[in-house]
Amino acid sequence: MDKINEKIDLLKDDMVSSIQDILRIKSISGEKEGNAPFGKGTADALEYALKLAERLGFKTVNLDNYVGYAEYGEGEEYVAVLGHLDVVPEGDGWNYPPYGAEIHDGNLYARGAMDDKGPTIACLYSLKAIVDAGLTMSKKVRVIFGLDEETGSGKDTEHYLKYEKPPVLGFTPDAEYPIINGEKGITIFNLVKDFKNDYEGETKIQYVKGGDRSNIVPPYAEAGIKADLKGEIIDKCESFCERTGYDLKAEEKDDMVIIKSKGIAAHGSTPHLGKNAIMQLLSFLDELNLGKSDLTDYIAFLNKYIGMETDGESFGIGMEDKVSGKLSFNVGVIDFSRDLGKVILNVRYPVTCKYEDMMTGINDRIANTGIRIENMTHQKSLYYPEDHKLVKILQKVYEDQTGNEPKLLSIGGGTYAKEMPNVVGFGPIFPGEPDVDHQANEFIKVEHIVLNAKIYAHAIYELAR
Structure with a gap:
């Protein structure tokens, strides 16, 4: 077993517990409340994520409760993981409390478990695993926490790019595997x-x-x-x-x-x-x-x-x-x-x-x-050709970590890849697994939280090394 995966296994319990904590925050993006442009719930979720990042040893920045990020490393260029902490309304028909973050039969149930709080927090632990493994990278890494993805308005990423330059390479853990190189307009x-x-x-x-x-x-x-x-x-x-x-x-x-x-x-x-x-x-x-x-x-x-x-x-x-x-x-x-x-x-x-x-x-x-x-x-629609550097690196990581063919996909879903240059959709839904985004009883398998963290850690390392 390689060093990164070993560290992920050691971090598993803390990672799952942190994901449960943030899932209990009802963070539906909505109307402005005080200093929270998308409502108090989204600001609370961001506060939790940034405090967690600080506890894990990362520098953090909050850009006016529009968006925030955790950062590790030195240099001008950076690699980005771009996730979102806002969720769609829970709706009816749940078997378990939509903000209870309960685990039943190895599945973690909550609104945002798959889309997108669970995978985003897993990426934070992926970065922690790289650091704990003592690996060095030539580029900085940022895990960016958006708060307005589900409304489709792009105000969070627009605010981010007003103050920060875009990444040189990156991915958003808000789609499906293997790699999303095309997104419909x-x-x-x-x-x-x-x-x-x-x-x-x-x-x-x-x-x-x-x-x-x-x-x-x-x-x-x-x-x-x-x-x-x-x-x-x-x-x-x-x-x-x-x-x-x-x-x-x-x-x-x-x-x-x-x-x-x-x-x-x-x-x-x-x-x-x-x-x-x-x-x-x-x-x-x-x-x-x-x-x-x-x-x-x-x-x-x-x-x-x-x-x-x-x-x-x-x-x-x-x-x-x-x-x-x-x-x-x-x-x-x-x-x-x-x-x-x-x-x-x-x-x-x-x-x-x-x-x-x-x-x-x-x-x-x-x-x-x-x-x-x-x-x-x-x-606008988005399309990265199959010989693009970003696509090739993520294909290799996916194949190495899963043993499966890294096919390229085009989707109808819109991810942050449309809003942020040099980014593609990469996981967290595995082939053959149900797409439970926006549905009652949204869940993520605990074993898939761990596997995602391993894949994402290797992806971050390969993109930033």
Whole structure:
């Protein structure tokens, strides 16, 4: 056994305990609170990580609670490990407390266990193992702790690069193995329509709401319908569910019928692995034949051109390439009132395709519908060729430590590699293991925490030596 792996084994108990501690901090990135730009929970998680780094013997820097880092070594150039301490909301359906960090049958359960607190703290211990092994490196190493990755806004990395130069080489432990050398371009935007003309009749949709984030396939959505014949809507809902297999329930509440739709959550980069509660609900609402209005027209539009599709084909943007496959299309959030309808889309286009071509398709589709685009954010696609130095080094480390072929992957998920130069996605999910990011009962195997730490320690050493 080599020196590094020996040191990781000695650090195992302390490493797992520290990961449990930080997982118990509810660090959902949100609104500014005092001196915490992304909320108190994220600032608390950063404070914990920096204190831990100091205890392990590293220099630390906190850049205004936007981002922080632990550093070891000397010199101008540095190698970076870039992880994030913010998490998505926990949602429902957990078998164990989402912030309990409990271990059952060798699995550590918590929001952030895999994405991305667990692997990030493991990297801190990877660096500690290199130091304990007495190995020298020619470059500095930084483990960077981001706090705003899950919103996709990039404010943390933007703040970092305002004060610090980028690394010469690095990786983010926030993807999957072997190596992610391609990432799809990501767009997040609102499709908005004003509801100016109402429809006649006694049955009216009062609201439609669902979803928390654009990058999660929504597991729940509901609509409130004002109606005289409530029993008729409830009966229609039951027969609709029998016919489609969708999980909808209708119940009376005051002067309304509330329609509740349950789906299956999944990451917005792999919407085909989930079941979209919003689109299930709209499919039912479209069958109620409520008459013509701006609201019902918008529902009909969404059903006709999106429906349960997750590749944008009917929307006119069904792009695909050999490197990264099909475009992915997720309706993440809906908010309809009597006056305004808004859906938030998360659309990821293939690595060799062009943003401009996708936007042409979107604009053509919504032309003359009264629907407009608002709050567009865009991250360009990312692609490192297979002969790139960073790719070759990480391939060798992965093969040496696992004995497995270091295949190159392109993904729909967006990592910090898009925000930070000279960085690729590297682990922590092993081939054949379930991707539990953003799902109920998120977990990481304790044995995989240790294996990740060993792989990451060798990666850091090889990149910095």
